[in-house]
Amino acid sequence: MFCKGRGALHVSSLQFEIGEIRSRLPAVAAYVYAFADGSSGMRDVLGGKGAELAEMTSIGLPVPDGFTVTTEACRAYLAAGGTWPEGLNDQVSQHLAGLEERCGRRLGDPDDPLLVSVRSGSPVSMPGMMDTILNLGLNPRSVEGLARSSGNERFAADSYRRFVQMYANVVLGVHGDLFEEAIARSKQTRGVKADVELDAAALRELAEEFLAISRAETGREFPEDPREQLDGAIQAVFASWNTPRARTYRRHEGISDDLGTAVNIMQMVFGNLGDDSATGVVFTRDPSTGERVLYGEFLVNAQGEDVVAGIRTPHPIAEMQQDFPDGYRELEQAMTTLESHYRDLQDVEFTIERGDFYVLQTRAGKRTAQAAVRVVRDLVSEGVIAQDEAVQRVNAAQLDQLMHPAIDPGAEYEVLATGLNASPGAAVGRAVFDADTAEARGRAGEPVILVRWETTPDDIHGVIQAQGVLTAHGGMTSHAAVVARGMGKPCVCGVESLRIDAGARRFSVNGTTISEGDEISIDGSRGLVISGAVPLVPPQMTDDFAAVTAWADEARRLGVRANADTPEDARRAREFGAQGIGLCRTEHMFFGDERLPVMREMILARDEEGRRAALDRLLPFQQSDFEGILEAMEGEPVTIRLLDPPLHEFLPDLEDVDPSDERLRSRIKSLREVNPMLGTRGCRLGILHPEIYEMQVRAIVRAALAVEGSRAEIMHPLVAFATELRRMRDLTERVIEEEGGGKLDILIGTMIEVPRAALLADRIAPYADFMSFGTNDLTQTTLAFSRDDAEGKFLAQYLEDDVLSRNPFETLDDGVRALIERTVESARGVKPGIKLGICGEHGGDPDSVEFCNSVGLDYVSCSPFRVPTARLAAAQAELAHR
Numbered sequence: 059m060f061c062k063g064r065g066a067l068h069v070s071s072l073q074f075e076i077g078e079i080r081s082r083l084p085a086v087a088a089y090v091y092a093f094a095d096g097s098s099g100m101r102d103v104l105g106g107k108g109a110e111l112a113e114m115t116s117i118g119l120p121v122p123d124g125f126t127v128t129t130e131a132c133r134a135y136l137a138a139g140g141t142w143p144e145g146l147n148d149q150v151s152q153h154l155a156g157l158e159e160r161c162g163r164r165l166g167d168p169d170d171p172l173l174v175s176v177r178s179g180s181p182v183s184m185p186g187m188m189d190t191i192l193n194l195g196l197n198p199r200s201v202e203g204l205a206r207s208s209g210n211e212r213f214a215a216d217s218y219r220r221f222v223q224m225y226a227n228v229v230l231g232v233h234g235d236l237f238e239e240a241i242a243r244s245k246q247t248r249g250v251k252a253d254v255e256l257d258a259a260a261l262r263e264l265a266e267e268f269l270a271i272s273r274a275e276t277g278r279e280f281p282e283d284p285r286e287q288l289d290g291a292i293q294a295v296f297a298s299w300n301t302p303r304a305r306t307y308r309r310h311e312g313i314s315d316d317l318g319t320a321v322n323i324m325q326m327v328f329g330n331l332g333d334d335s336a337t338g339v340v341f342t343r344d345p346s347t348g349e350r351v352l353y354g355e356f357l358v359n360a361q362g363e364d365v366v367a368g369i370r371t372p373h374p375i376a377e378m379q380q381d382f383p384d385g386y387r388e389l390e391q392a393m394t395t396l397e398s399h400y401r402d403l404q405d406v407e408f409t410i411e412r413g414d415f416y417v418l419q420t421r422a423g424k425r426t427a428q429a430a431v432r433v434v435r436d437l438v439s440e441g442v443i444a445q446d447e448a449v450q451r452v453n454a455a456q457l458d459q460l461m462h463p464a465i466d467p468g469a470e471y472e473v474l475a476t477g478l479n480a481s482p483g484a485a486v487g488r489a490v491f492d493a494d495t496a497e498a499r500g501r502a503g504e505p506v507i508l509v510r511w512e513t514t515p516d517d518i519h520g521v522i523q524a525q526g527v528l529t530a531h532g533g534m535t536s537h538a539a540v541v542a543r544g545m546g547k548p549c550v551c552g553v554e555s556l557r558i559d560a561g562a563r564r565f566s567v568n569g570t571t572i573s574e575g576d577e578i579s580i581d582g583s584r585g586l587v588i589s590g591a592v593p594l595v596p597p598q599m600t601d602d603f604a605a606v607t608a609w610a611d612e613a614r615r616l617g618v619r620a621n622a623d624t625p626e627d628a629r630r631a632r633e634f635g636a637q638g639i640g641l642c643r644t645e646h647m648f649f650g651d652e653r654l655p656v657m658r659e660m661i662l663a664r665d666e667e668g669r670r671a672a673l674d675r676l677l678p679f680q681q682s683d684f685e686g687i688l689e690a691m692e693g694e695p696v697t698i699r700l701l702d703p704p705l706h707e708f709l710p711d712l713e714d715v716d717p718s719d720e721r722l723r724s725r726i727k728s729l730r731e732v733n734p735m736l737g738t739r740g741c742r743l744g745i746l747h748p749e750i751y752e753m754q755v756r757a758i759v760r761a762a763l764a765v766e767g768s769r770a771e772i773m774h775p776l777v778a779f780a781t782e783l784r785r786m787r788d789l790t791e792r793v794i795e796e797e798g799g800g801k802l803d804i805l806i807g808t809m810i811e812v813p814r815a816a817l818l819a820d821r822i823a824p825y826a827d828f829m830s831f832g833t834n835d836l837t838q839t840t841l842a843f844s845r846d847d848a849e850g851k852f853l854a855q856y857l858e859d860d861v862l863s864r865n866p867f868e869t870l871d872d873g874v875r876a877l878i879e880r881t882v883e884s885a886r887g888v889k890p891g892i893k894l895g896i897c898g899e900h901g902g903d904p905d906s907v908e909f910c911n912s913v914g915l916d917y918v919s920c921s922p923f924r925v926p927t928a929r930l931a932a933a934q935a936e937l938a939h940r
Contacts, residue, residue, distance in 0.1 A: 493520025640919020740776025
């Protein structure tokens with residue numbers, strides 16, 4: 059009844075047909091390709107799905123027939139404001155005619171109709187793209203022909219009901235809840251619980267009700283002409299490229315807005331023709347752990363959307379051996395072929411139609427970081443890939459997943475329910491029941507857990523801001539599971555005992571009710587839902603992780619240091635592979651019950667003598683701190699930044715001071731500045747009060763003498779003028795000589811964080827042994843952005859409106875990059891051997907690390923937990939450079 063997808067035996071004849079088609083097309087851009095006319099190397103043109111459908115066809119796998127409309131057509135359509143580019147209509151017609159000829163059926167034929175699916179497919183996998191449309195080509199006449207040709211009246215009625223529901227929602231914009239509510243009413247009326255229990259008559263009634271809903275909501279008749287349906291679906295795919303959810307996902311993942319999406323039109327094969335049919339999603343290896351086993355789920359008598367949408371609970375793929383032994387053998391063969399061909403873990407969709415096996419899609423499977431490092435390590439062990447390729451395979455940003463906390467093994471807690479362990483890690487937060495609330499509260503800094511029946515692509519903005527995701531429906535390959543794994547967020551799904559009342563904003567489970575705002579915890583590694591907040595512990599590094607990061611260390615050129623202010627942070631940084639400390643801030647060392655009063659005494663002193671007396675009391679504290687950090691780093695370099703913030707930050711707010719304390723109130727008023735960030739801070743403070751920096755340098759030198767083999771480096775902050783650094787260097791060298799007597803070789807440098815210093819680095823370099831870019835402040839001074847104000851007020855809108863494509867406090871802005879390049883060129887022009895690095899938050903961002911490698915910096919420094927990410931990113935940057 060249904061034409062079988064063509065494997066290798068069909069390629070040569072198909073290519074001849076394609077040549078015939080192309081010879082009849084006008085001399086315009088090639089906007090449409092048949093599956094056998096492409097390859098996996100054409101991802102930019104055919105999108106990910108289209109390229110892999112073409113590749114699978116060429117290697118002989120049973121792929122249903124079809125064709126792909128290119129990303130170029132999408133870009134042309136959007137650029138023209140929604141007008142089809144010249145030649146696209148004719149090319150679609152020609153390829154549709156070829157598909158009909160090969161299958162022996164016509165789209166919408168009233169006797170034996172050809173039906174197709176329509177799917178988006180961008181060059182980069184994007185969960186936020188348009189939902190699939192199935193069974194396109196059905197209308198009141200062709201559905202009768204489908205019933206006769208299939209011999210299954212219920213199947214035909216269900217196919218039409220599904221098509222109207224999908225098309226009206228996805229293409230015509232009718233809200234999906236209206237259809238779900240109609241289905242719920244129909245099931246309640248007939249006393250059944252599942253969609254599959256509705257008979258043919260009920261499904262025909264639903265289709266008519268859906269048509270009426272569509273008519274009422276859109277004000278026009280539902281399209282019956284198959285070609286009109288196809289054109290509408292193609293346009294909907296194009297338009298989906300710029301939907302809010304797609305743009306949100308691209309911003310989060312750093313995907314370019316210029317790629318566009320392809321459209322894949324594929325002959326329908328049916329997994330819902332009866333108990334001899336099925337559909338499923340399977341991975342060649344476990345995407346959560348990396349174990350080499352088939353991992354996935356399937357449903358009998360179902361279409362593919364049923365598996366990913368969580369409408370029915372699927373069965374583990376292993377059970378398919380009993381239900382479909384022949385199909386399972388074909389699946390195993392296909393999975394072996396695909397992993398061998400692509401040399402990577404694959405995520406595959408398949409359908410069995412009355413015993414015939416088809417592969418509908420393959421792609422590199424989204425996986426947890428734990429699985430990513432295990433898979434590449436195993437592939438190296440198996441001789442499939444080399445070490446350098448393994449390093450390049452792992453997403454550097456994804457390594458952050460391995461740094462996620464877990465539930466403290468010694469903690470006591472109440473398990474409310476158990477679901478599927480869909481994405482590892484643990485999270486604590488307040489329950490929220492919609493994506494908008496999750497986004498709002500998450501942006502405000504409140505940890506939240508997004509609780510849904512099942513997430514959809516429309517929830518992407520809420521998932522991004524949530525600490526974790528909890529769903530009542532869906533399996534291990536549901537939307538929530540796949541997206542959470544990709545983002546490194548814990549997820550527990552398929553908790554069937556969860557009773558969610560979205561209107562009342564609460565859920566109940568096993569006699570306990572949780573309202574919005576109540577704290578809950580989830581363990582995505584074990585599938586646990588827990589009442590209240592539980593203590594979490596840091597993650598443990600695996601052997602696979604250690605192996606891959608060790609390979610990265612062999613490949614990279616850039617050094618990787620950590621930003622650490624305490625011995626504990628320093629020790630943690632060493633555990634994560636840091637080669638030193640690139641930024642040790644000293645201001646935090648002056649707080650605490652013993653220290654802050656002495657610091658305030660120093661600030662309130664009437665003269666230098668009084669300040670020095672207080673500083674003498676602070677010196678032992680400073681020395682002890684530095685000794686602890688130098689000991690923890692075991693001979694690796696430690697760059698210590700001298701006091702940076704203005705002095706008023708160590709005093710209480712004026713409104714908190716006793717009105718009778720005139721001395722303190724007067725000093726607070728005298729230190730108050732209109733813009734403290736650009737005021738009396740950094741080296742300016744050292745020039746006004748050199749005794750402060752003298753004490754700190756003295757403490758550093760004494761600590762370095764006390765810790766054998768230590769390597770201290772002294773960094774002067776906020777230098778803008780060469781004369782500033784010259785004076786500070788003179789002071790520093792004098793104290794080093796007084797305390798060390800020539801026994802120490804301590805490097806003296808500066809932090810580059812104002813544009814003037816970057817532009818005139820050749821004037822400053824003669825007085826610096828090193829320069830470290832403080833990219834947080836350099837971004838603020840370059841863009842005239844106050845980070846706190848920008849992120850709290852207008853930056854989100856800038857990103858939403860595409861004024862900016864990336865948050866400049868996460869990834870280095872082009873203007874800041876230009877200043878860094880200028881600094882490198884001018885500083886090394888006068889001092890070729892000067893050491894250069896960065897110590898802002900950007901030091902752990904893979905894109906920024908790549909830039910640092912390209913301009914020849916010596917090291918990057920980042921927070922301890924981002925050190926592994928920086929190590930891998932530095933290796934990938936160097937391998938790409940080679």
